Amino acid sequence: MDYKIGVIAGDGIGPEITDAAWTVMTKVAQKFGHHFERTDILMGGCSIDATGEPLTDDAIASAKAQDAVLMGSIGGNTSTSPWYKLPPDKRPEAGLLKLRKSLGLFANLRPAYLYPQLKESCPLKEATADKGFDLIMVRELTGGLYFGKRHTESYNGVLQATDTLTYNENEIRRVAVKAFDIARKRRKKVTSVDKANVLDSSRLWRKVVEEVWADYPDVELEHMLVDNCAMQLVRDPAQFDVILTENMFGDILSDEAAMITGSLGMLSSASLNETKFGLYEPSGGSAPDIAGQDIANPIATILSAAMLLRYSLDLDDEADAVENAVTKVLEDGIRTRDILPREGADKMTIVGCKAMGQAVADRI
Numbered sequence: 001m002d003y004k005i006g007v008i009a010g011d012g013i014g015p016e017i018t019d020a021a022w023t024v025m026t027k028v029a030q031k032f033g034h035h036f037e038r039t040d041i042l043m044g045g046c047s048i049d050a051t052g053e054p055l056t057d058d059a060i061a062s063a064k065a066q067d068a069v070l071m072g073s074i075g076g077n078t079s080t081s082p083w084y085k086l087p088p089d090k091r092p093e094a095g096l097l098k099l100r101k102s103l104g105l106f107a108n109l110r111p112a113y114l115y116p117q118l119k120e121s122c123p124l125k126e127a128t129a130d131k132g133f134d135l136i137m138v139r140e141l142t143g144g145l146y147f148g149k150r151h152t153e154s155y156n157g158v159l160q161a162t163d164t165l166t167y168n169e170n171e172i173r174r175v176a177v178k179a180f181d182i183a184r185k186r187r188k189k190v191t192s193v194d195k196a197n198v199l200d201s202s203r204l205w206r207k208v209v210e211e212v213w214a215d216y217p218d219v220e221l222e223h224m225l226v227d228n229c230a231m232q233l234v235r236d237p238a239q240f241d242v243i244l245t246e247n248m249f250g251d252i253l254s255d256e257a258a259m260i261t262g263s264l265g266m267l268s269s270a271s272l273n274e275t276k277f278g279l280y281e282p283s284g285g286s287a288p289d290i291a292g293q294d295i296a297n298p299i300a301t302i303l304s305a306a307m308l309l310r311y312s313l314d315l316d317d318e319a320d321a322v323e324n325a326v327t328k329v330l331e332d333g334i335r336t337r338d339i340l341p342r343e344g345a346d347k348m349t350i351v352g353c354k355a356m357g358q359a360v361a362d363r364i
């Protein structure tokens with residue numbers, strides 16, 4: 001079959017990690033007899049440099065014309081890059097937020113799984129790491145603080161900044177439905193995370209999630225306050241199956257969930273709308289400090305490509321093949337530097353970004 005795949009390489013390590021993932025996609029195409037037509041799309045700092053805008057209307061139109069889009073990462077060093085001298089709506093991140101909003105990508109899925117081979121890289125207590133964990137974060141992606149009205153003004157010479165956190169019940173309902181649907185195919189438990197002891201938006205969140213739950217009697221629901229969830233994630237992550245939460249809480253908790261898997265470089269993500277279309281990206285950032293050195297870990301991007309195959313193209317066998325190849329690579333002791341074990345690192349084969357992509361491709 002022929003498929004149209006957009007690639008947003010982006011900034012920093014973005015081009016390296018998307019190239020490594022594309023090596024894997026190319027192998028999948030060969031092995032399974034598909035054709036992936038690659039269209040490169042500009043977004044982020046590289047788009048600012050080329051066009052003056054972090055995301056042009058042409059780029060949005062091009063993304064919309066694809067079956068799915070694979071993304072690397074965008075942005076630079078926020079203290080030193082000239083991009084951050086621009087007004088906020090002209091900076092690299094504004095491009096990503098605009099893309100998510102324009103495509104209606106309201107559900108962001110971020111699976112955090114501790115590979116048994118990476119137990120030694122897990123920063124948690126040994127007994128906790130030994131137990132392992134396998135959870136998925138479902139983060140609302142087009143509402144809340146990220147998209148509320150904001151402004152900065154001066155009152156009698158004192159600067160004051162305001163950001164607003166708004167959710168309507170429809171926005172909560174559609175992402176809650178996604179979370180319960182996913183839980184049904186997993187271990188049938190949803191933990192809905194909010195700050196209902198303080199925020200009105202969280203109290204509405206809780207009410208709507210309970211209403212949705214009524215259609216899923218086979219799924220267990222628990223509510224958890226976000227501060228407690230941050231703590232439980234490091235204390236006992238095995239208790240979680242599906243974590244459902246709003247945009248900002250999900251941003252923060254997903255970095256935490258990623259890190260306990262051993263490295264931010266392991267966490268993939270899918271951002272979905274009501275159709276089959278999706279934007280797939282690693283959860284980590286553009287890591288400008290290591291860009292261009294061929295040392296970044298492309299596994300999160302490769303696993304994002306696997307999610308693309310599964311969710312947007314319905315190619316389950318192909319997605320399984322990629323995921324199994326990643327497991328095989330880890331079993332074979334092949335590691336980028338961020339996922340070296342605390343002990344026995346000398347027994348591992350340390351590779352760069354490109355070689356890691358090739359190693360995964362070779363095992364498909």
Ligand code: IPM
Nearest residue numbers: 074075093096097251254283
């Ligand atoms: C993420 C990133 C983005 C976010 C940034 C780059 C705007 O941190 O995808 O988690 O906050 O959503």
Ligand code: MG
Nearest residue numbers: 251252255283
């Ligand atoms: Mg983030």
